[in-house]
Amino acid sequence: MSSIKLKGITKSYGKNTPVIKNLNLSITDGGFTILLGPSGCGKSTILRIIAGLESTDIGSVEIGGRDMSGVEPGDRGVAMVFQNYALYPTMTVRENIEFGLKNMKIPKAERDERIDESVRMVGLEDFLDRKPKSLSGGQRQRVALARAIVKKSEVFLMDEPLSNLDAKLRAQIRTDLIELHRKLGITFVYVTHDQVEAMSMGTEIILLEAGAVRQQAVPSRLYDAPENLFAARFIGSPPMNVVEAKALGAVGLPPAVKHIAFRPEKALLMRASSPLPYDAVRIRGELTAREMLGDRVVCKVKTDSCCIYAKTADEFPPEYGTVTVVAHREHLHFFDDDERRVEVS
């Protein structure tokens, strides 16, 4: 049992306004939960509060049903991987991994066994006697992972562990982490501002803004049914197109609907002269830029009131000039004045 519960957490630094205010959060046992949000949204602070590295003004943390007030970080049964690896530079890889075990007073034979197992998992068998400075960024990250794995904790906390790696290595370690999570079957809590990491690895995403949860859902739900405009605008690359309902002159909608949104992937581009499908919104604009991504082309269309992106798999997108962006009714999302989702039947 290693679910995590945060109850009524408020945290401020010094006398400044709180970065987190009355936060309640529940993280499922055995899940790969992502804390996602822009810089400064408090996601790392939340992780550090769970780890016990940061105190709270009020509120409590429970791990596996046990209240963690006054429990030292080392005694919480959690392991942490830091953004900057935080390997002990004067120790070899083996000593780095072993340090925690020695402090936990684990007998030598078991230590050796656990170290062998963890380095095999991350593929570091040949580097045990090296010092961190002679390892590459990716290898250092693996040492940090092994150091966490070896403790056999019930909870694995990761603070943007991939942000210092290059794109190729990042993609590779992403899949490694998914496999590792499945193999270990423990609770992963992963902090990132990168939605690709969040969507690809997470079994659940907690989207944060200014210290508050904006949506907590499985990745597909977050993508398919954002609960508010913040979620709509944060997820997706490019993010959802949001237009004022008024500007579209859409009829037959409830009066509460103020914003209409649709994913660039669902937008169709048509020549102004093409016949338009029934039951769709259409916006005329000027196609001003095309980005070739390989499998897709992102087109930027400037309209009178805003910019709209369309991501099309079409090998021959329309030429520059006047086009019509079309989005089918079934692909539209509606939001009210408070930017909350409105279900329209």
Next chain:
Amino acid sequence: MESRAVKQKFKHAPLSVLKLAVLASLGFAMIFPFLWMAVSALKTRQELLDFSVILPAVPQWGNYAQVLLDSPIPRYIANSVFVSAVTVAYQLFSGALLAYAVVFMNFRGKGALFAVVLGCYMVPGAATYIPCYILLAKMGLLDTYSGLIISNLVSIFGVFLLRQAFMQIPAELYEAARMDNAGHWKTLWRVVFPLTRPTFISFALIALIACYNNYMWPSLITNSPDLSLVSQGLRHFFIESGAYGTNWALVMAASTLVTAPLLLLFALIQKWFIASIGADTGVKG
């Protein structure tokens, strides 16, 4: 390519010759008094007073032997080595504990504590002589090794130096140690100390020299010649036979012998010291 490099070299040759000349003359000026002292110790009384004599006709090795075997100088050196080694060991230990607390631990009044510590640094040493003397007298520690050592257990300069070094250590390393179940003691000696070893060494060196050479304070609180440190001892030795009877060659030999341990220490540590500079911090910036 090669000819260009050679040309470059020649172009800069006058400059580097000048640089070398300046450095060499400065170096010579530094080492001259020591060489003069060491060589003078090998001269006869007449040779010593005649400045035209640079090297002695027959080196008087007996002067060194006399100082080593028939004078209290070895005792003074031993006193100085013992007192300064123990004192510096304590200063390193207390400095490390205090600096660790001030840098890594969070507690009420931390800022005030450090302000008081730094405030002590501002007080001139001479102003503390009388209160410290009275304190030692009341504790019955005047004219003892313990008195010499206890009155220097903490070096504020050391605390400050170590604090500056500890502040360079990334917070993540300290946090990683906490996640690894390491207590403060283990974090200090297994994580922080190996990373700041150069600072420990340079402070130890500075403190050892200061302590070894200390003159004023030890001469205030000790009386018996058996407890004298080297500076005090040299003075005894110096005035033993009155201003006119001074055997300068012996004084020179004694001075050379007194300086030797420090030079030896410096030579040993400096090599180590430079090798340990440039350690990696382990955190990717």
